[in-house]
Amino acid sequence: MSSNIRVNRICQYCQKEFIAKTTKTKYCGDVCAKRAYKDRKRKEKIEASNEQTKKSKTKSIEEIQAKDFLTIAEACELLSVSRWTIWRAIKRNELNAGKIGRRVILRRSDIESLFMQ
């Protein structure tokens, strides 16, 4: 039985109104259907990549926690504070800092001792 139903639908991709033959049609045509499919695939890829980034980030925190000496950047990551906060702590002599050439090195035990007072 061929139906003669005509349904007014809004395309989920381009938001244009179109006439569909079924109430389940999501897109106004093949072009929008394909574009929507591509968008969905792209989003999946982005999510997968974000997940990857998250994982390697947690991994790097574990690596930092295993180190005895940290760079300013690593200390920032470990404490979730800004570079500036670390610098201020150094300037106020709240945090000991060693220097190797131009690099400032922090001892993880010094950072931990901030919490022991």
Ligand SMILES: [Zn+2]
């Ligand atoms: Zn469309």
